[in-house]
Structures are given as structure tokens and as C-alpha cells.
Amino acid sequence: MRSRIHFALFGLVAAVIAVQQVTAYTGSEYYLTQLTMSAYYSLVIVGLCLLMGYAGQISLGHAGFFAIGGYISAFLTTHDLSPLKDGGIVAFLSKAGLLSQRTDLYGGQLLTVQPWAACIIAIFATVVIAYIVGGPVLRLKGHYLAMATLGFGTIIYRIAIGTTALGAADGLSDVPPFRLLPFLEVSGEMSDRVQNYYIAWGLVILAVLFSLNIIHSRIGRALRSIHGAEDAANAMGIDTARYKLNTFVLSAVFASVAGVFLTHYNGGIGPSEASIMKSVRYVAIVAVGGMANLWGALVMGTLLNFLSLRGYLGTYDDAVFGGILIIIMLFVPQGLLHIDVFRGLRGFFLRRPAEKET
Amino acid sequence: MQLLEVKDVGKRFGGLQAVSRVSFSVRKDTIKALIGPNGAGKTTLFNLISGFLTPDSGTILFHDRPVQGLRPFEIAAKGMARTFQHIRLFPEMTSLENVMIGRHIHGKSGFLSAMLDLPRTRREDRGAREKALELMDFLGIAGLAGHEATSLSYGQQRLVELARGLACEPALLLLDEPAAGLNMRETAEMASLISRIRDRGVTILLVEHDMSLVMNISDEIIVLNYGEKIADDVPLTIQKNEDVIRIYLGGDGDA
Numbered sequence: 001m002r003s004r005i006h007f008a009l010f011g012l013v014a015a016v017i018a019v020q021q022v023t024a025y026t027g028s029e030y031y032l033t034q035l036t037m038s039a040y041y042s043l044v045i046v047g048l049c050l051l052m053g054y055a056g057q058i059s060l061g062h063a064g065f066f067a068i069g070g071y072i073s074a075f076l077t078t079h080d081l082s083p084l085k086d087g088g089i090v091a092f093l094s095k096a097g098l099l100s101q102r103t104d105l106y107g108g109q110l111l112t113v114q115p116w117a118a119c120i121i122a123i124f125a126t127v128v129i130a131y132i133v134g135g136p137v138l139r140l141k142g143h144y145l146a147m148a149t150l151g152f153g154t155i156i157y158r159i160a161i162g163t164t165a166l167g168a169a170d171g172l173s174d175v176p177p178f179r180l181l182p183f184l185e186v187s188g189e190m191s192d193r194v195q196n197y198y199i200a201w202g203l204v205i206l207a208v209l210f211s212l213n214i215i216h217s218r219i220g221r222a223l224r225s226i227h228g229a230e231d232a233a234n235a236m237g238i239d240t241a242r243y244k245l246n247t248f249v250l251s252a253v254f255a256s257v258a259g260v261f262l263t264h265y266n267g268g269i270g271p272s273e274a275s276i277m278k279s280v281r282y283v284a285i286v287a288v289g290g291m292a293n294l295w296g297a298l299v300m301g302t303l304l305n306f307l308s309l310r311g312y313l314g315t316y317d318d319a320v321f322g323g324i325l326i327i328i329m330l331f332v333p334q335g336l337l338h339i340d341v342f343r344g345l346r347g348f349f350l351r352r353p354a355e356k357e358t
Numbered sequence: 359m360q361l362l363e364v365k366d367v368g369k370r371f372g373g374l375q376a377v378s379r380v381s382f383s384v385r386k387d388t389i390k391a392l393i394g395p396n397g398a399g400k401t402t403l404f405n406l407i408s409g410f411l412t413p414d415s416g417t418i419l420f421h422d423r424p425v426q427g428l429r430p431f432e433i434a435a436k437g438m439a440r441t442f443q444h445i446r447l448f449p450e451m452t453s454l455e456n457v458m459i460g461r462h463i464h465g466k467s468g469f470l471s472a473m474l475d476l477p478r479t480r481r482e483d484r485g486a487r488e489k490a491l492e493l494m495d496f497l498g499i500a501g502l503a504g505h506e507a508t509s510l511s512y513g514q515q516r517l518v519e520l521a522r523g524l525a526c527e528p529a530l531l532l533l534d535e536p537a538a539g540l541n542m543r544e545t546a547e548m549a550s551l552i553s554r555i556r557d558r559g560v561t562i563l564l565v566e567h568d569m570s571l572v573m574n575i576s577d578e579i580i581v582l583n584y585g586e587k588i589a590d591d592v593p594l595t596i597q598k599n600e601d602v603i604r605i606y607l608g609g610d611g612d613a
Contacts, residue, residue: 002480210473217472217479218458218465218486221451225459228448235408235442237434237463237526246469292450 005212008295012208016201020194031310032197038305039200040262045285045301046207046294047254052283053292054215055247056227057138060279061149062255064156067274068129069122069256070263071160074172076118077264079165082111093117105174115178119260126256127249134248138241153279161271171270178264186264196265203261204298207254211294223247224292277318284325287333360419361386361530361561362407367416367426369402376402378585379416384530389552389562391572394582395605400565401443403582404534407563408440409433420530435463439528441519443535443565447507453518454490454503460525461486493521497551513544517551524555531555533564537571549575573597581605 023029048062081099084090090111093099098117104110113121137148161169177187185192186199214220225233226240234240263269272278285304289296304321307313313320362384369377377399384390392400405411407418409430418426425433434440439460448456465486467479494500499517502510507518516536523531536552537545549571556562556575566572572579572593579596581589589599596602 002475213475214469214472217475218462218467218483219469219472221455221459222462224451224455225448228450229446231410231430232442232446232448233459234430235410235434235440236459236522237431238459239429239431250469 002216005209005216009205009209009212012205012298016198016205020197024194029193032193034306034309035302036193036197036200036265037262037309038302039197039204040258040265041282041305042204042298042301043207043258043261044255044282045289045297046204046211047251048282049286049289049291049294049297050211050214050223050254051247051251052286053290053294053297054220054227055223055244057244057248058142058146058283059149059248059251060146060276060283061133061151061153061156062251062282063274063276063278064153065126065130065252065255066259066262066278067156067160067269067271068126069259070269070273071166071172071259072122072125073115073118073178073260074175074263074269075166076113076121077115077176078110078112078172078174080110080112082109085111100176102176112176115176115264119178119257122260123253123256126252130249130252131245134245134252138244138248150276150279153274153276157271157274157276160274167270169271171268171273172263173268175263175267175269178261186261188265188267200261200265203257208294208298215294219243227292277321280325281318281321284321284328287328288324359386360384361421362563363417363419363422364403364407365417365419367403367406367413367418369399369406369411369413376585377406377413377582380582380585380587381416382580382587382590384561384563385577386529386561387556387559388577389556389564389575391576391579392563392565392582393567393569393572393579397584398582399585400582401534402585404440404532404565408438408532434526434528437526437529438532439523439526439530440532441516441523441534441536443538445512445515445519447515447519447522449506449508451507452504453499453507453510453514453521454487454494456507456518457490457494457521457525458486460493460522461489463526490521490525493524494518496554497521497524512539513541516540516548520551520555524560528560530561530563533562533566535565535567537566537568545571 019035020032023031044062044066048059051057051059081090098114099111100114102110102112133152137145137152140148160166166172177185179185180199184195184199186196222233222238222243225236225238226243230240259273285301286297289298289300308317360383364383365381366379367377368375368379380403392403394400402411406413409425409428409432412427416426417424420436420438425436448459465482467482471479491500491503494503497517497520499514499521502514507515510518520536533552537548540548545568552562552564553575576593579591579593580587581596581602583605588601589596
């Protein structure tokens with residue numbers, strides 16, 4: 001099993017490199033921009049797949065966690081602290097090297113939080129919020145859990161669009177690049193396009209590796225057992241509530257990290273990232289990929305986001321994802337990359353409902 | 359030595375007193391059977407002991423410590439495993455993986471070490487796999503390790519569930535109708551397996567309708583009727599108990 005994981009990951013690394021090489025040789029490097037953005041969305045989807053497919057818990061609020069990460073880091077790295085320069089906290093942060101001085105577009109001086117510090121604060125905040133929300137909400141099951149997480153997503157969306165400090169409907173812009181290492185920077189600069197492609201896919205590969213390790217471990221077995229028969233899992237000594245909550249938090253962190261990075265890459269974030277349609281889109285993609293199929297979710301996440309970002313889905317973008325969700329649930333509830341697809345189709349047309357195993 | 363002591367335990371569902379002031383104990387290294395007509399409160403009592411229900415009154419001592427009101431996973435971690443009347447295996451997992459779930463309480467690796475696939479995690483995983491296979495071998499189902507558990511025959515599924523319970527290495531194993539749905543030959547095999555499990559040092563409390571199995575292997579039998587205990591003795595005495603005979607022969611004939 002372990003060697004199979006490594007083999008598949010090696011394939012992913014090879015594919016990532018191959019795509020970049022092809023774009024370099026064919027002079028179509030402009031594709032890398034959308035591929036980079038798709039990678040970050042795929043990061044959300046990998047985490048959501050862990051939660052939905054393996055632990056069996058739905059979340060219609062993951063765009064909310066993405067937005068929490070994105071907005072916190074955007075706010076902290078753009079909010080000017082100079083007026084408070086002599087205040088105790090700001091002076092302390094400055095001494096600790098957590099602040100940076102830079103010049104904005106109009107030549108004004110800005111004193112803001114360092115991207116690294118902002119990133120860590122954003123992730124920490126996500127963990128805290130995910131625990132607070134997940135604790136009570138994950139006691140619910142099925143439709144009720146879906147509705148409660150939808151409620152959470154709606155709150156985050158309304159906060160994003162209604163708060164002046166967060167730019168209201170315009171969102172936040174002028175977010176500075178995120179220097180990960182002296183030679184590695186998350187930014188939207190043309191010249192950094194290739195390295196950003198690799199940063200984004202490097203993160204995805206890490207996330208896939210971590211997730212696969214979890215799936216094939218004691219933890220993963222416990223999650224799958226919760227999905228299959230929760231009370232039996234409980235009788236085997238598995239603290240089902242704790243495992244569900246931890247998976248929820250982990251997947252929220254994946255979404256939040258994606259939000260932080262994509263915000264630095266795009267140089268800003270707007271309220272549409274927090275919208276319910278985004279959450280629905282993530283859920284639809286996990287479903288298309290086959291729920292408990294990390295590779296399916298990754299392939300579909302990259303493909304569909306890429307098509308959407310390139311504008312191939314036109315103005316019906318959101319409608320396409322809604323339609324996908326309906327079609328998948330009707331014909332292939334096990335996902336598009338499942339071998340039984342054709343049996344499912346045949347079954348449907350022979351007027352027998354397709355087997356629902358999820 | 360008493361491994362489990364149930365004292366004055368009661369449970370009411372609305373207007374129905376499902377279990378009323380039942381007391382009994384299970385000695386270490388014995389097989390105790392719980393019998394009674396349908397609706398006598400046997401499964402309710404099981405659920406009370408294993409933490410799926412909380413008693414309205416009374417105490418339950420396991421290893422001399424109160425466990426009533428604890429949640430099922432906490433009780434399981436203290437060394438009490440159970441099977442279900444309606445087999446509850448984990449679908450979309452192999453029988454080996456199902457049995458390995460039983461090793462859960464003996465593992466330590468958490469999210470972080472699993473995520474990073476640390477050497478400790480791998481060692482632990484190998485240990486769990488070996489132990490699970492050893493138990494499946496003991497129950498004669500090692501050959502089914504790679505099969506999806508829910509695709510197996512009913513009798514095989516019972517054995518996988520039993521292996522999963524044993525994988526917890528429990529001090530006390532609760533078996534809820536282990537012979538339900540089994541044919542005569544399978545029932546006889548199950549009886550001999552249960553005796554052998556007891557010989558491995560696992561104390562057993564079981565609910566069962568099959569009288570041949572109960573009378574053959576039990577060290578002690580407790581009889582429930584309408585939520586009340588009416589007898590608690592060795593099989594030979596139970597067989598002569600007039601109340602028990604009346605319930606079983608004059609009642610619903612459910613034995």
C-alpha cells in the first residue's frame with residue numbers, strides 16, 4: 001500500500017513538471033496562472049474530500065474557512081499601523097520583527113504585519129474558529145449538518161461583504177507578496193509565474209501526501225469506520241466526536257492555507273471567495289471525484305477550476321456546478337472516476353435507481 | 359473475583375420499565391448467559407453496561423470502578439468490547455481492516471504522526487496488522503482477510519465481528535446473540551469458539567436464544583422477564599427452576 005502511495009505521488013510530481021515544461025516549450029505559459037489558482041482551490045478540495053469522503057461529514061462552509069485565511073492575512077498585511085506606532089503593542093510587534101515597512105502604490109509609507117506572521121495568525125484563528133463552530137455543529141448529521149455549516153458560510157460571507165474595514169463589496173487589494181524563503185515568493189508578478197506554479201503545486205503535493213498517510217493509518221481507518229457505522233466505531237473505543245472534529249479542523253486549515261496563499265498570489269481577495277456558491281462548488285467537485293477518492297477529487301478539482309478560470313464555462317459558471325451536482329447524484333453517486341459509471345447509467349435508463357452507497 | 363457488578367440498575371422508556379432494579383455479577387474467566395423472552399430487557403441491559411444507554415438508577419462496576427454514565431468509547435477503552443445483535447461491520451473496508459479497528463484502543467498515533475507517517479506509526483500499524491491476522495487465524499477466517507467484510511456470508515460476518523471484538527483484547531466481551539442467523543453446525547462451532555475464547559482469559563457475558571448453546575457453555579445463567587431478574591444460577595438449577603419453565607413453556611415459546 002505504502003509503495004503504491006509513493007508511486008502515485010511520483011506520478012503527480014512528474015505530471016506537474018511535465019505540464020510546466022510543455023507550457024514553456026509551446027510558449028503558452030499564460031496557462032500557468034490558472035493552473036496555479038486551480039492548485040490552491042484543489043487544496044481546499046483535498047481537505048474537504050478527507051472530511052466528506054472519509055469521515056463522512058459534509059461541510060457547506062468551506063469557502064468561509066478559505067475566506068477567513070485570505071481576509072485575515074490580507075487585512076493584516078495591508079492595514080497601516082503607523083498611526084499606532086508609539087502604542088505598546090505595535091512597538092512590541094515592531095521590536096519582535098513581525099512588522100514591515102513598505103511604500104504603497106501612491107508613495108505613502110505603510111507599516112503592516114509581516115506576511116509570515118499574518119499567515120500564522122490566520123491559520124491559528126482558523127483553528128480556533130473551526131473548533132468553536134465544529135464542536136456543536138458536528139453533533140448534527142446529514143441534512144442538519146449541511147444546513148448548520150451553510151449557516152456558518154453565510155455568516156462569514158455577510159461579514160466579508162458588510163465590514164468596511166474588510167473593503168465591503170470591493171474586498172481588500174494591494175496585498176504584498178509573501179516571501180516564503182529568500183529566493184521564493186508568492187506573488188502575481190509575471191516574472192515569478194513559474195516559481196509560483198511550483199509553490200502552489202508543491203503545497204498540493206504535500207497536502208495529498210499528508211492526506212494519503214492519514215487515510216492509510218490508524219486514524220484513517222477510524223474515520224472510515226465512523227463513516228460506515230458510527231455506533232460500532234464508538235463501541236470499539238473510538239472517540240467519534242473528537243475524530244470528526246479534528247478532521248473538520250484539519251480540512252478547515254487546508255482551506256485557510258489555500259486562502260492565504262491565493263490572496264498573496266492575486267494581490268487581494270473579495271467577498272465572492274466567501275460566497276455560498278463557492279462552497280457548493282467545492283462540495284460538487286468532491287462528489288464528482290467520487291467522495292472517498294482523493295485522486296478523483298484532485299483531478300476533478302484541477303480540471304473544473306481550470307476550465308472555470310479560463311472562462312470556458314461562460315456566464316453559466318455557477319449553473320454548471322449546480323448542474324454537475326444534480327447529474328452526479330442521479331447517475332453516478334460514486335463519482336465520475338468510478339468504474340461502475342456505465343453500470344450506473346445503464347441502471348438509470350433501465351428505470352432502476354442507481355445504487356446509493358455514499 | 360467479580361469482574362462486572364451490576365447493582366440495582368433500572369431503565370425506563372416513557373411508560374415502559376425496560377429494566378427494573380436488576381443486580382448480578384460476572385466472575386472473571388467465566389461465561390455468563392443472559393436469557394429471557396423477547397422484550398425482557400436483555401439488549402437494553404447490554405446497552406446500559408456498554409454505555410450506549412445511561413441507567414436511571416443503580417451502579418455498574420467494572421474492575422471495581424463505576425462505569426455507568428461513561429460514553430461507549432470510554433468503556434471500551436477500559437477493556438470491555440461488544441458485538442451487536444444485528445451485525446455492524448464497517449462497509450467498504452476489508453475484513454482485516456475491520457478487525458484492525460479493534461486494535462484502535464491499543465494504538466497511540468494521532469493525526470500529526472499519521473500525517474507525517476513517522477516510523478513509530480508504521481511500527482504500530484504493522485503490530486496491529488499482525489495481531490489482527492493472528493486473531494483471524496484463531497477464528498479460522500484468515501483466508502478472508504482481503505475480502506470486503508460486508509460481502510461475506512452471514513456466518514463469516516459474525517466471525518469477523520467476533521475477531522474485531524477480540525482484537526480489543528478485552529477483559530470482558532459482551533456478545534449479543536452470537537448464534538442468531540447461524541445454522542446448527544455453525545452454532546455448534548460458535549459454542550466451541552466461545553469456550554475457547556474464555557480459555558484465552560476473556561470473560562464473556564452473552565445474550566442468546568439458542569438454549570443448546572446457552573446450556574452447553576455457560577457457567578452461570580441469569581433469566582430476565584419483563585425487565586426483572588427471576589433467576590441467576592448454574593445451568594442445571596436453571597433448567598429445573600419452575601418460574602423459568604413456566605416462562606419458556608407456558609409463555610410465548612420463544613426459546
